[in-house]
Amino acid sequence: MDLIQSDLWDDRSGVHTKIKSVSDQTQCNYEEISSLRAENAQLRRELDLLRSVVIKMDRPKVKRDQIILGDGSVYQEEVPLIQNSDALQITPDEIQRLDEIPIKSTEPVVQDGSEFSAVGAKVQSIEDVRNVYRKVCVDPYAASANSRILVYRIQRADNGQTVENYNDDDEHGAGRRLLRYMQENSIINTVVVVKRWMGNGHIGPKRFTIMESLVNQIANDLDSE
Structure with a gap:
């Protein structure tokens, strides 16, 4: 044991x-x-x-004018982005003609150091959109803006098709947001250019709400004519 x-x-x-x-x-x-x-x-x-x-570092940033379509042609913007250098090439006679285009403008909105305003007009064709956009871009004060966001919607008279597009002008997401706003509110045959002068403060998503209110104001002013 x-x-x-x-x-x-x-x-x-x-x-x-x-x-x-x-x-x-x-x-x-x-x-x-x-x-x-x-x-x-x-x-x-x-x-x-x-x-x-x-992957993010290696991902190329493709501009719209660098997109190759299936038939081998290069994608062309219906309303190309206008830089200040392009605006300087517009002749005095052309500027005088653009001055005659009727437009509506909003009062400036200032938020956290950033200033916003908008210009818009009734349009029936892409050529009308181009002319309104050019009219804005040759304005000296508009030329000083950090961004001139273009957004438009047109219903073609011949087949009823809606032609719509936007250009952010480096204000990422703004054009898409404003186009959706126009779609949801049935704003048609209208072009709007929202201008922004950036301040030192960070405004965040609030900027989209301001831009939408400016588009709404332009649309209401145009409809009241």
């Missing part, structure tokens, strides 16, 4: 000591495996993040 108890409970060589040793090793191995799994998961997250960064 004493021999059996010694085999079972001896502190150095007893069975319970050996079982405890195995248990400790098992616990140690479990903790190591858990630690390795956690490290592996963290490495995977870091790798995914790195992959996203690399």
Whole structure:
């Protein structure tokens, strides 16, 4: 009996000591495996993040005038973006003709250092849109704006098709947002150019609400004629 108890409970060589040793090793191995799994998961997250960064850096920024269509031709804007250098090429006679185009304008709205205003007109064709846009771009004060966001919708008289488009002029997301606003409010045969002079303050999404209110004001003024 004493021999059996010694085999079972001896502190150095007893069975319970050996079982405890195995248990400790098992616990140690479990903790190591858990630690390795956690490290592996963290490495995977870091790798995914790195992959996203690399993809973003490698992604080319394609401008609309660089898009190649299926037939091999280059996409052409119906109303190309007008830079100040382009406006300087418009002749005095052309400017005088543009001055005769009737438009509606809003009062400026100032928010957190940024200033907004809008100009709009009733239009029946893409050529009308081009002329209103050019009229805005040759104005010296409008030329100083950071962005001149163009948005328009036309219903063609011959087939009833709606022609609509926008140009953000580096105000990312603004043109799409304003076009959707015009669609939802059934604003048609109208072109609006929203001008923004940026201040030092960060205005955030509030800028879209201001722009939409200016489009609404132009549409109401045009409808009241």
